[in-house]
Amino acid sequence: MRRPHITVIGGGFAGLTAAISSAEGGATVTLHEAHRALGGRARTADRPYRTNEGPHALYNGGPHWTWLKQRGLLKPLAPLPLLPATRIRFHRNGVLRRIPPAGLLKLRGRRRAPVDQDFFTWAASQVGEAAARAAAHYIGVATFHHDPGSLSAAFVQERLRRATALPPEARYIRGGWGELITRMADQARVLGVRVETGARVDALPEDGPVIVATQLESARALLKDDRLRWESARTALLDVALRSRHGDLFAVSGLDFPGWVERFTTADRSLAPYGEELLQCQAGIGPGENRADGIARAERLLDAGFPRWRERATWRRDALALGRTGAVDLPGTTWRDRPSVDRGDGVYLAGDQVAAPGVLSEVSFSSALEASTLALRSVGIAGAGGPAPAPAHGPARLRAS
Template sequence: MNQHITVVGGGLGGLVAAITAAEAGARVTLLEAHTHLGGRARSTSAPYVANEGPHVFYSDGPHWNWLASRGLVPANTLSLTAARGVRFRHSGRLHRLPPAGVLRAAARRALRAPSDHSFTEWGTRTLGARTTRQVAQMMGVVTFDADPGRLAADFVWSRFQRVTRPGPPAVRYVRGGWQTMVDNLAARVRALGVEVHTGTRAHELPESPVIVATSLAAARKLLGDDSLATEGGRTVMLDLGLRGRSGDAFLSFDHDEAGFLERYTCVDPTLAPAGESLVQAQLPLRDGESKTRGLERMRPFLDAALPSWEDRETWRRASVAEGRSGALDLPGATWRDRPAVNRGDGVYLVGDQVAAPGLLSEVTLASARQAATLAVKGQVTRETMAP
């Protein structure tokens, strides 16, 4: 076959799409507007190697094996020491266990939630009002929304069940930060003969078949399609370098404010200078709330999980992520109602806000593999039918 497929965007989705298409035998050209590949999967340079927000994989998903089988993700698993460092803030204080109602809810593995009611509406009837709010706030970690209870009940409940699944933790951390994985993906892309052009922005849609693996906003502009829009989270993110202190939490869930905090050096000490910790915290912003106000509201959470953190601070980075943290399904909608991967006429869409199943980055991986497979099959069909 002498197929040619163009991939627009060199982030996680674009790289995976390029690999999938090239492994199927297609000639692939990848266009990336920035000078470096990776997009939101890139990490900062040493000595503080921070991802853009909380980044993990779940080994119980189908895409982990796809990455691992190609040697693309050097991963750390949770140690017993790290697992013991999980904390839960509720009623203004830090605890070793979540609220009792949350524990009872986590045990209800057979319970299924509808998609046509909000989580608050369904949960209040099923779990009780207090437990419903506590479960919803805990899911700020995967929704990046200040009021997860307003979202579709099935959307919130399925994610809660995924995060609280029994058995050994399925969470996997990429050693050296996600930049290590980006470098591995880029090396695989080039080894497959993909023609990579960085610093090259696509101002017009290339000839099909083309895979658009950009943000939804950029895809909307490139395709001239105003329908490419969906609900997304908005959160303030804070990265901190801290001098080490015995007793700092590893993971902290904030049942009071829907925040989340993670000390990455607990599983990968190489991410910060010796004797220091790299901490990432995020707090979903309310409507109209500024970054400054969000950081102020985050302070009690930081004080509880990381005592004297301001006196120990050695490095800081704060930012607001909007439309960069996956789609949110409102009542009456499911992931199938998001913008479709197949846009017709040989155009395919990739990203964490499109119509593909999964949790956060899994949506990107699912849509990337699906888009590449459709692009290859679509061109084979067109060439076979040509006179």
């Protein structure tokens, strides 16, 4: 019997997850990616500075961790930095501090925050306005938002718990996220997925289920569905390379305003040439601000944490991220209110602004697995997303794009 066919549009983390899961379920799969390289927001720049699109980390407490591990896609991981190399400082009231306000950590242990109240109002009632403001700004690292305090209290508290978990959940892919994308693409091809890059899709195919794993704006245009909208964030990104110097910090968290600086070569020396350090910074920007405003805030954190960094700089690049920073939930909304995965007529949606639970990349993963499961069921195949079948041989190792 001819196996059913599933089309996946988009070759980022969500698209590759959906393609692998669909192929494991028994379907033939074709994946279309408009760009010449796979990866989407998970692409890693070519050498000499292997930057991601903003600071990236993989939380080992999420559902994708086990799924990737079962398929041998996680390793090699960069080793976790050990003290004192992992020195993190908190920029508060214009100076660096070694520890955050006590109230910030207290909020993560409180009973579940309400959905219909903004985080700042709820947090201020628990620990006071100063600590609530610091906590809201701190979680800019996991929301990319200019004002996390205005978001749903339940949404922000979940991210606060994950971002301050002990031991830390954050892990790093050696060589950048592009290495993970390469291994996932290898796995997809081993399973028989037909991967077509430089293949923009302007109309849905007529045969078989379709999984649209693109940015929500692109999905809205492709599906001609104006309902595909959700709140996201505008974020200024600044990447800099500095000549190495003993004693540099690992990270600086902004508590006076949402911002984050991380020295990624602390964990992975392969990301920059010998003798240089790679730092990636982010700062959310409001509706009335521009990229320069966010870059100025990122530079304030660099000034505080890496004195005279401009004299050591060997390279820099800045960018503005629009609609590429994942969903944010306003008061009164949860992930269940976002655009649904099942769009009807055999069309399914995956991505980081879709109705699926999780933090950061976990939303893309969870929605992709749900889309794959529904697509397989629509063609009479039950079950998807379980342990990987034992392969006859491991996927070939390819150079990262």
